[in-house]
Amino acid sequence: MGEVQTRLPADEAFRKQLAARNSAAVRWQGFFLGAIVAGMILLIVLLLSIINEAVGLVALKENIPVADIADRPLEELAAPDLAIILQNNLSKGRLQALFIQEILDPDIDRSRLGSDPVHVFLPENSYNPVLGDKTFVDLSPDELAALLAANVSVDRLRDLVYTDVVGLEILESWPLLTSLFNRAAIDQEIVDKQQGIGLPSSYTQQQIDDIKAKYGVARVEWRSWLNRDFLTGSMSATPADAGIRGAITGTLWVIAITLSVAVPLGIGAAIYLEEYANPNAPINRIIETNIRNLAGVPSIIYGLLGLAIFARVLEYLTSGRIFGVEGTNGRTTLTAGLTLALLILPVIIINAQEAIRAVPSSIREASYGLGATKWQTIWRQVLPAALPGILTGIILSLSRAVGETAPLVVVGAAVFLAKDPNGPFTAFTTLPIQIYNWAAMPQDQFRDAAAAGIVVLLLILLALNMTAIIIRQRFSRRLQG
Amino acid sequence: MTQNGNTHAVEIRDMNVYYGDKLAVDSISLPIAARKITAFIGPSGCGKSTVLRSINRMNDLIPGARVQGEVTFRNQNLYGDNIDPVEVRRRIGMVFQKPNPFPKSIYDNVAYGPRLLGLSKKEALDEIVETSLRQAALWDEVKSDLKKSGLALSGGQQQRLCIARTLAVEPEVILMDEPCSALDPIATQKIEELMRELSTQYTIVIVTHNMQQALRTSDYTAFYSIRKALEEDGKENRWGVLVEFGPTQALFSDPTQQETADYISGRFG
Numbered sequence: 072m073g074e075v076q077t078r079l080p081a082d083e084a085f086r087k088q089l090a091a092r093n094s095a096a097v098r099w100q101g102f103f104l105g106a107i108v109a110g111m112i113l114l115i116v117l118l119l120s121i122i123n124e125a126v127g128l129v130a131l132k133e134n135i136p137v138a139d140i141a142d143r144p145l146e147e148l149a150a151p152d153l154a155i156i157l158q159n160n161l162s163k164g165r166l167q168a169l170f171i172q173e174i175l176d177p178d179i180d181r182s183r184l185g186s187d188p189v190h191v192f193l194p195e196n197s198y199n200p201v202l203g204d205k206t207f208v209d210l211s212p213d214e215l216a217a218l219l220a221a222n223v224s225v226d227r228l229r230d231l232v233y234t235d236v237v238g239l240e241i242l243e244s245w246p247l248l249t250s251l252f253n254r255a256a257i258d259q260e261i262v263d264k265q266q267g268i269g270l271p272s273s274y275t276q277q278q279i280d281d282i283k284a285k286y287g288v289a290r291v292e293w294r295s296w297l298n299r300d301f302l303t304g305s306m307s308a309t310p311a312d313a314g315i316r317g318a319i320t321g322t323l324w325v326i327a328i329t330l331s332v333a334v335p336l337g338i339g340a341a342i343y344l345e346e347y348a349n350p351n352a353p354i355n356r357i358i359e360t361n362i363r364n365l366a367g368v369p370s371i372i373y374g375l376l377g378l379a380i381f382a383r384v385l386e387y388l389t390s391g392r393i394f395g396v397e398g399t400n401g402r403t404t405l406t407a408g409l410t411l412a413l414l415i416l417p418v419i420i421i422n423a424q425e426a427i428r429a430v431p432s433s434i435r436e437a438s439y440g441l442g443a444t445k446w447q448t449i450w451r452q453v454l455p456a457a458l459p460g461i462l463t464g465i466i467l468s469l470s471r472a473v474g475e476t477a478p479l480v481v482v483g484a485a486v487f488l489a490k491d492p493n494g495p496f497t498a499f500t501t502l503p504i505q506i507y508n509w510a511a512m513p514q515d516q517f518r519d520a521a522a523a524g525i526v527v528l529l530l531i532l533l534a535l536n537m538t539a540i541i542i543r544q545r546f547s548r549r550l551q552g
Numbered sequence: 553m554t555q556n557g558n559t560h561a562v563e564i565r566d567m568n569v570y571y572g573d574k575l576a577v578d579s580i581s582l583p584i585a586a587r588k589i590t591a592f593i594g595p596s597g598c599g600k601s602t603v604l605r606s607i608n609r610m611n612d613l614i615p616g617a618r619v620q621g622e623v624t625f626r627n628q629n630l631y632g633d634n635i636d637p638v639e640v641r642r643r644i645g646m647v648f649q650k651p652n653p654f655p656k657s658i659y660d661n662v663a664y665g666p667r668l669l670g671l672s673k674k675e676a677l678d679e680i681v682e683t684s685l686r687q688a689a690l691w692d693e694v695k696s697d698l699k700k701s702g703l704a705l706s707g708g709q710q711q712r713l714c715i716a717r718t719l720a721v722e723p724e725v726i727l728m729d730e731p732c733s734a735l736d737p738i739a740t741q742k743i744e745e746l747m748r749e750l751s752t753q754y755t756i757v758i759v760t761h762n763m764q765q766a767l768r769t770s771d772y773t774a775f776y777s778i779r780k781a782l783e784e785d786g787k788e789n790r791w792g793v794l795v796e797f798g799p800t801q802a803l804f805s806d807p808t809q810q811e812t813a814d815y816i817s818g819r820f821g
Contacts, residue, residue, distance in 0.1 A: 442669070
């Protein structure tokens with residue numbers, strides 16, 4: 072057999088070229104690995120920097136030293152003793168305010184506190200010393216203190232003594248890494264300030280004396296900004312007392328409204344476009360193209376839309392006036408939820424469409440072949456098979472909605488809330504907005520609160536996504552048998 | 553299911569099928585004998601699947617598909633104005649080329665059809681599931697594990713599950729579109745035996761590429777072929793026609809058309 076003429080590389084040339092091809096593959100693989108490693112490093116740096124801010128040493132000062140008001144550490148005192156400290160150090164008006172805040176149901180009609188006997192307002196099961204028919208305003212400081220001692224937990228009373236009587240003020244805070252590895256410098260800084268050393272020369276004698284006095288009674292201790300008081304506390308103008316409870320409930324309410332609007336509408340629209348609409352009709356092609364474009368519109372534009380439509384035009388609905396709610400404007404949890412629903416609707420529709428389209432036609436044919444109607448086929452075969460894909464879209468858009476700030480600022484998120492968002496028709500704030508507000512505050516210590524807020528936001532995001540992923544897994548498993 | 557002496561379960565008369573403007577099959581006329589097996593053979597693209605799917609209006613699901621002519625079933629034209637395709641498909645069931653069980657348990661696969669009809673009593677469903685699986689010769693293999701996913705079965709078992717699923721809605725006619733083309737020879741043999749058994753109760757129409765299979769299983773055979781014509785713009789148009797129809801033995805041993813003889817002897821197609 073003679074040599075076959077070929078244009079393809081033979082023997083030696085082939086082997087040389089093969090080595091080049093293999094090394095190209097190795098180079099690409101290395102690049103991909105590098106991408107993963109770079110991503111992981113950035114993620115770790117991000118998490119560390121958040122934790123670095125959220126935990127660390129602080130310099131604390133008590134406005135009234137604990138030694139002046141009690142002969143023992145507060146942790147050893149029982150409820151009546153703590154209540155007496157409150158009684159001795161607070162005005163009657165402040166005691167009344169604490170009574171309303173700590174004991175009474177927030178929904179009672181406060182205008183009747185002056186005329187009706189106080190026992191009418193006390194929640195059931197609460198301890199009630201003999202008060203007769205005394206009204207709220209007639210209660211003496213003794214009686215108020217006794218009611219507080221009987222109906223508020225020891226821990227909460229101790230917190231009240233700290234915040235209302237002792238008055239902790241955080242003078243300075245240090246990040247975790249400095250706190251761990253540079254403790255000596257921190258101590259030295261405190262000593263210097265106690266003696267007025269090393270302050271800028273522009274300071275007046277008055278300012279230097281202030282600093283000397285403040286740091287003279289300061290103590291340094293560890294503090295995690297992410298603690299129980301932070302999670303359960305309400306908003307505050309002082310960083311040490313700042314809590315995130317309102318932002319957490321606000322986020323959960325807004326997300327609940329967003330999902331309950333966007334999920335049914337999104338899946339419904341996707342079913343119509345995929346199963347019923349004629350794909351060749353120009354009008355449907357225009358709709359499809361527009362949905363795809365809407366998914367890429369910057370979120371702040373949705374904020375403007377929400378402001379114009381939900382907060383202004385539909386104010387009668389979004390303020391809850393249609394349901395008899397009073398004293399609100401259009402800038403409510405409902406407006407925020409509807410705005411975010413608009414924002415994520417295109418993403419949910421597109422993902423649901425892809426998922427429905429990916430359902431094999433053999434399943435549809437089998438169902439029709441057995442005498443199923445169109446709706447029976449969609450409900451019993453197409454939707455269950457598409458559900459994992461639909462849920463993926465919901466997870467993606469949920470993450471986006473939870474972290475969204477700009478459109479909510481535009482529709483009017485509250486900077487400060489006296490009352491937590493607890494329904495669709497209340498003023499709202501959410502975690503990212505709270506974090507943004509804290510980060511923009513002049514006091515350094517709010518940055519630490521912001522870092523703790525970010526940890527909370529990440530944990531909530533993780534929890535929501537885990538829930539959706541678990542549901543998806545359960546469905547996929549059921550489908551594969 | 554009395555036939556009143558009428559030995560034809562379905563009768564196709566002068567049927568044309570179009571996809572959009574394109575003719576797919578041209579003036580097909582064909583009787584389908586009751587409780588017999590009728591095989592459709594012919595080269596790829598000759599329209600035999602199109603004819604099959606016209607019998608239970610599965611072509612309605614293809615956008616642009618259009619059927620002219622008559623398909624008579626129980627003295628009614630299936631393409632008449634007052635006919636709901638959902639009812640047609642419940643009476644004329646279908647088994648597809650690739651086994652396509654639902655991603656559900658074996659039990660739920662078989663119970664799917666009866667449930668569509670509103671049946672929900674457990675005893676009734678249990679009975680239908682068992683009868684259908686027995687009829688499809690699958691009961692003994694799966695009775696201990698009806699909760700198992702239908703997709704976990706082997707290819708041949710899956711196809712028998714699909715047959716059981718079709719039987720569960722008590723059709724009169726079963727259409728089979730190349731039911732064995734994705735199966736190995738042993739599974740194919742089982743399906744063929746099953747078809748023979750079922751043909752005592754059901755009218756069966758089968759599309760097959762395997763002429764041996766048509767010869768082994770069917771009572772009647774219809775041979776389809778392709779016609780071509782050049783259009784003015786130079787494009788070639790192809791459509792299917794029915795060349796010959798008759799009892800299987802006669803058609804294979806003594807075809808009347810030269811084209812049939814060429815095809816079954818392997819000289820063409």
